[in-house]
Amino acid sequence: MIANEAYRQLKQMIYSLDTVRLETCRHNEPLILSSASSHRIGFVKNIKGTMEENGQRQLVEAGDVFFIKPKTSVSLRTEQDKELEVFFIEFSYWIEQSEKGRERVFVQGGDNFPLEGTFRVRSHSQVLHLMEELYQSFASHEEREQFRQRLLFERILYILVKDFSSIESNENTVASIEETILYVDQHYMLNLTLEMLAGKANVSPSYYSRMFKALKGVSFSDYMTSLRINRAKVLLQLSGSRLREVAQSVGYNDEFYFSKMFKKVVGLSPSEYVKTHMRQDNS
Structure with missing residues (x-):
């Protein structure tokens, strides 16, 4: 199963948090994140916008989480009057390579991570609460708080793996998306939107967009x-x-x-x- 494999890999890792910050994106003012040597996790706190990565644009909205690989730049923008707020966790990891007697050997991780892409978090309020706690805690340099930061980060990863697995393995979700495609085939003359169809399938627009292309080979538009x-x-x-x-x-x-x-x-x-x-x- 997806979750078991991800948990197995995460169990072999140790982490170093580089930064935890809350970025804001204003109306028609793109937020550009330059490439970095570390991995990054983004969590959309409110409203909706678009994210562009490697020339590919997708919708993101409150409750969406996305993983950015090292040496990758992304940009975010919103057309709404309210500011788009996104939490970012920048981190590095080391993975257990082998054991020599009682000594555990770790090597720095590469560009890949057990979780990737963009998906909607089912436990939105829980992850938001943990993100806010981690963000506030990161300002402290006390040993106790640094230990707490690692615990909060691992708790967030645990929830993300659980939610990611439940979405990817849910056959009913795929069936629901296929039903909306049949609806499009019969009602293409109507003013259908990706957001509307994602709502019918009970998934986020970003996830619906990816699944639609995977099923049909082309984008919804x-x-x-x-x-x-x-x-x-x-x-x-x-x-x-x-x-x-x-x-x-x-x-x-x-x-x-x-x-x-x-x-x-x-x-x-x-x-x-x-x-x-x-x-x-x-x-």
């Missing part, structure tokens, strides 16, 4: 566009179908935007596509 344009191609071949009617019937209220998307996907404008199809029929 590209999948929606493909469904709409393919249906539009059929309607355009029918005599008497006006451009505005076709656009609205497949979910585009703006016929000019529809034409732009059609040409982007097909390589021809709707009118050019109709002419090409007519020539093929007459030949």
Whole structure:
């Protein structure tokens, strides 16, 4: 099981906390985190925003946790008026390599960590409370507090492994996402959003986005566009179908935007596509 393997690896590790901080991201002012030599864990405290890592953008919101590998830079931004707040734990770890008699030998860990990616924490309030405690405790340099910091950090890791395992191994979650995909296939002409479908599947938008791409091979937005344009191609071949009617019937209220998307996907404008199809029929 995922949890058992993660617990086994974590049990062999010792940790050093480098920093614990609370970062804020203001409206349309990106928060840029430069690459670091340590591992980082981010926990979104409130509202929602977008995170970009290695050119890939994804939604994040309150309760989401994400793991950043060493030598990786990320940026966060929000379009909401309220400040986006994110806790960051920066740490290094050493893993037990072997035993020589009674002596335990540890070597510094590499870029990989038992947990990775982004997922929604089920125990949101519990993790938030522990993060706040760790953040407040980190300001102290007392020996007692440094010992407490390690305990808090390991408690956080324990909960994250438990929540990560319950999400990844939940077959009902995958089934729920597949049901929403069937819904998209039948209702692509409606104003569907990723957040709406994630809510139907009872998962976070970021997790839904990853699972959607894993199941269909493309992003949600590209999948929606493909469904709409393919249906539009059929309607355009029918005599008497006006451009505005076709656009609205497949979910585009703006016929000019529809034409732009059609040409982007097909390589021809709707009118050019109709002419090409007519020539093929007459030949």
